[in-house]
Each structure stands twice: as structure tokens, then as C-alpha cells.
Amino acid sequence: MADWVEACAVDDVDEEDVIRFDHGGRSFAIYRSPDDEFFATDGFCTHEKAHLADGLVMDDIIECPKHNGRFNYKTGQAKGAPVCVDLKTYPVKVEDGKVMIDIG
Amino acid sequence: MTAAGTKRDYSLVGESTRRAIETGLASAEWYHTDVARRTMKELMQRSDGPAIRDTVIWIAAILGSAAGIIWFWGMWWVVPFLFVYGVLYGSSSDSRWHECGHGTAFRTRWMNDVVYHIASFMLMRNPVQWRWSHARHHTDTIIVGRDAEISVMRPPDLLKAALAFTGILDFRYSLPTLVRQALGKLSDEEKSYIPEVEQGKAVVAASWHMVVYIATIAVAIALGSWIPLVLIGLPRLYGTWHMVMTGLLQHIGLADNVTDHRLNTRTVYMNPVSRFIYWNMNYHVEHHMFPMVPYHALPRLHELIKHDLPQPNPSVWHAYREVWPVLLRQLKYEDYYLKRELPPTAKPYRCEFHQVDVAAAAAE
Numbered sequence: 001m002a003d004w005v006e007a008c009a010v011d012d013v014d015e016e017d018v019i020r021f022d023h024g025g026r027s028f029a030i031y032r033s034p035d036d037e038f039f040a041t042d043g044f045c046t047h048e049k050a051h052l053a054d055g056l057v058m059d060d061i062i063e064c065p066k067h068n069g070r071f072n073y074k075t076g077q078a079k080g081a082p083v084c085v086d087l088k089t090y091p092v093k094v095e096d097g098k099v100m101i102d103i104g
Numbered sequence: 105m106t107a108a109g110t111k112r113d114y115s116l117v118g119e120s121t122r123r124a125i126e127t128g129l130a131s132a133e134w135y136h137t138d139v140a141r142r143t144m145k146e147l148m149q150r151s152d153g154p155a156i157r158d159t160v161i162w163i164a165a166i167l168g169s170a171a172g173i174i175w176f177w178g179m180w181w182v183v184p185f186l187f188v189y190g191v192l193y194g195s196s197s198d199s200r201w202h203e204c205g206h207g208t209a210f211r212t213r214w215m216n217d218v219v220y221h222i223a224s225f226m227l228m229r230n231p232v233q234w235r236w237s238h239a240r241h242h243t244d245t246i247i248v249g250r251d252a253e254i255s256v257m258r259p260p261d262l263l264k265a266a267l268a269f270t271g272i273l274d275f276r277y278s279l280p281t282l283v284r285q286a287l288g289k290l291s292d293e294e295k296s297y298i299p300e301v302e303q304g305k306a307v308v309a310a311s312w313h314m315v316v317y318i319a320t321i322a323v324a325i326a327l328g329s330w331i332p333l334v335l336i337g338l339p340r341l342y343g344t345w346h347m348v349m350t351g352l353l354q355h356i357g358l359a360d361n362v363t364d365h366r367l368n369t370r371t372v373y374m375n376p377v378s379r380f381i382y383w384n385m386n387y388h389v390e391h392h393m394f395p396m397v398p399y400h401a402l403p404r405l406h407e408l409i410k411h412d413l414p415q416p417n418p419s420v421w422h423a424y425r426e427v428w429p430v431l432l433r434q435l436k437y438e439d440y441y442l443k444r445e446l447p448p449t450a451k452p453y454r455c456e457f458h459q460v461d462v463a464a465a466a467a468e
Contacts, residue, residue: 079213
């Protein structure tokens with residue numbers, strides 16, 4: 001069942017960047033791609049506990065700040081060692097300048 | 105500086121491992137100097153340009169010195185070419201392996217991967233195994249029982265450390281390790297940090313290395329010449345000294361079992377040639393604190409955060425002079441270590457404890 005929550009304002013995220021969003025004891029990463037689309041994934045790397053919001057966004061890749069593990073933040077796909085497990089992604093929509101994610 | 109301690113168990117599946125996990129030292133939260141997100145984003149930016157330039161110079165110097173070895177073989181003139189080729193092959197490959205392993209040298213992934221595999225081969229390192237051991241080194245830097253890359257353990261074996269400059273011990277370890285792995289046997293320690301899905305890849309990688317070494321030996325026999333072996337394999341012996349000289353200084357003699365890179369890692373100012381060979385890894389505190397920052401941006405990062413770091417050693421010589429008496433003392437008291445003094449402008453170690461103290465004092 002859909003459970004849309006407001007994560008942030010559109011302007012809170014720079015282009016080709018990521019911010020952290022915590023909600024209900026869970027942590028997420030909200031991305032703004034170079035072509036101005038928004039995406040959301042789980043906040044923590046699947047390898048070890050490092051928050052991806054401290055990482056680097058390059059095109060459609062998020063690189064973990066701890067061991068440089070790379071994921072495609074649009075699909076969640078792990079792109080190779082040291083990350084082997086895909087990231088969970090969440091549906092995103094933009095309404096009235098707000099970024100909403102479905103955490104259901 | 106000393107405490108009633110117990111003998112350290114450097115095995116990755118032993119008593120120290122259990123204790124590190126139980127006490128929360130394993131996979132802990134580490135200290136980071138505050139850097140504004142926008143500044144850090146700029147520092148982290150990837151670019152192919154600097155690494156392509158440096159790699160072209162590197163490969164040209166390798167090929168040029170190899171040509172000199174072949175041309176002057178049998179004459180005294182071969183010595184300077186052996187010196188240059190040896191350091192490029194046996195030492196500078198380590199920093200290329202390191203930076204490309206992190207994926208920070210080039211922006212383009214395949215470029216990092218190609219140089220990573222070439223450098224791994226030059227170093228006789230299994231590229232799969234070492235990628236994982238290095239990830240562990242960054243998670244648990246100098247945490248006894250967890251870090252797979254502690255080069256000088258306590259009490260220090262000084263003979264072993266001295267022999268490391270010749271490459272003999274590493275060669276003796278690396279080659280049989282590759283042979284064992286090529287035969288499909290991974291040790292329990294290796295299995296402790298290489299995920300199961302990656303273990304097969306480690307065996308395949310070791311097999312490819314062995315194929316090249318066997319081919320090199322075959323060519324040497326066919327030609328009746330040592331030159332193929334002097335160019336492939338043996339530089340791991342005669343050219344490794346610079347890697348050891350710079351690499352040992354990263355952590356030797358400093359604190360272990362602390363979760364602050366300022367206390368267990370060393371930054372050393374070095375000359376431009378060594379910095380080219382070492383790809384700026386002399387800024388080692390900075391690298392450990394922010395491994396996302398590429399080698400060419402480390403000097404800028406250093407300038408930005410040095411107010412929060414111990415004073416760097418002004419030279420390699422200074423660093424060794426400083427640590428030598430510490431190593432001698434560790435022979436008797438293995439808990440002894442070189443305490444890095446933080447400047448008055450720095451946040452203290454485990455600043456959350458200090459904040460609690462301040463709050464408690466204010467309440468009284």
C-alpha cells in the first residue's frame with residue numbers, strides 16, 4: 001500500500017547531489033540527477049554502515065563515502081566490489097515544489 | 105602511554121577479533137573533521153585528466169627504462185635503468201593499485217579497473233583478495249584482530265621490517281600465496297573478508313597471474329636470458345624499497361585500537377618525486393578520513409583541515425627518526441606507542457566525551 005511522505009523541498013537538493021532524509025526510524029537518500037529528476041533509495045550502503053548522503057553523485061551513480069562502492073541510484077543496482085547487494089529504491093514524485101517518496 | 109595490556113593476537117579469526125567485535129571497535133563510527141558539504145563535493149569531483157597525464161608519464165618511464173635495461177644489459181650502465189625501472193615497477197605500482205582500487209584516480213571506471221589489474225599483477229597481489237582486504241583496512245584501520253593490512257605488528261620484528269625493504273619477505277609470501285590461490289585454496293583469514301560470491305573470482309585472478317609468470321619463465325628459458333625475469337617479476341624484489349619506505353610510515357609506531365585516524369595514521373611531507381611515485385598518499389590522515397577525495401585533491405584537502413590534524417612530519421627522515429626509539433621501546437613494552445599531539449585548534453579525541461564533561465561541569 002502506498003505511503004507517500006514529504007521528504008524535502010525541491011530546492012533542498014542541488015543538481016547531481018544527494019541529501020539524507022530520516023523518517024519513522026528509517027533513513028533514506030534523496031537524489032537529484034543531472035537531468036533534474038528525483039530518486040530515492042535506502043540511506044545506508046548495503047556493504048557497511050555508511051550513509052550515502054555523504055557520498056558522491058556522478059551521472060546515475062552514487063558512490064559510498066566509506067569504501068567507494070557504487071550503485072545506480074535509479075535502479076539500486078550494485079555496480080561491483082565492495083558492494084554486492086542492491087540498494088532498495090522507492091517511488092518518487094514532485095508536487096508543489098515538494099519531493100514525495102512512497103515508503104510503503 | 106602504557107597500560108597493563110595483553111599480548112596482541114593479529115589473527116583475523118582469533119581472540120582480538122572477538123574482543124574488537126564485542127567492544128564495538130569493529131565497524132565503528134570514526135572521527136571526521138567538519139568540512140562543508142559543498143566544499144567536500146568539490147574535493148571529491150573526479151576527473152580523468154590528471155590520472156591520464158600521470159599514467160602516460162608512468163608508462164613512458166617504464167618503457168623507457170625497460171629499453172635501457174635491454175640495451176645496456178651486461179654493462180654497468182644498466183644500473184641506473186634498473187634503479188628507475190625497479191622503483192616504477194615495484195613501488196609506484198602500489199599507489200596506482202591503491203588509488204585505482206578506490207576508484208578515485210580516474211573518473212572513468214574502466215580506466216581505474218585496467219590500471220588496477222596491471223598494478224596488482226606488478227605487485228603480485230591478487231586483485232580480488234586485496235580489494236577486500238583494503239576495504240577492511242579502511243573500516244577497521246589498525247584495529248587488532250580486524251585490520252588485514254597491519255604491516256608492523258607489536259612487538260615489532262625489526263629484522264623483518266628491515267628485510268621488507270629488499271622485498272624478499274613479501275616475495276616469499278606473495279608468490280606462494282598466488283600459487284595456493286590459483287590451486288583453488290583460500291585460507292580461513294582470506295575467507296573472513298572475501299565474500300563467498302567473490303572467492304571464485306579470486307581463484308581465477310590468481311590463475312591468470314600464474315599463467316603470465318609461467319609464460320615469462322618459458323620465454324627466459326627459450327632465450328637463455330635473465331632479461332624477461334628482470335623485467336617481469338623480479339622488480340618486486342629490487343624495486344620495492346620506495347614503497348616500503350613510504351608505506352611503513354603510514355601507521356608504524358602509532359596508536360592501535362582507536363577510532364580516530366589522526367591518532368593512528370601519519371601525514372608526512374615529501375619531495376615531488378616521491379609524491380609522484382606515491383601519488384600523494386603521504387597525505388595519509390586525509391586519505392583515511394576522506395577516501396573519496398582523489399589523490400590530486402589531497403594537498404587541497406590537507407590545507408583545508410590541517411588545523412584539526414597533528415603536525416605532519418616534515419620529511420621521511422624526520423618521521424623515521426621520531427619513530428625509531430618508539431619501536432625500540434615496543435620491543436620491551438608492546439603497549440607503548442607514539443602519541444600524536446593534536447593542535448589547540450583541533451577537536452579532541454572522542455569529542456563527545458569532552459562535550460559530556462563540559463555539560464556536566466556547567467551543571468555543577
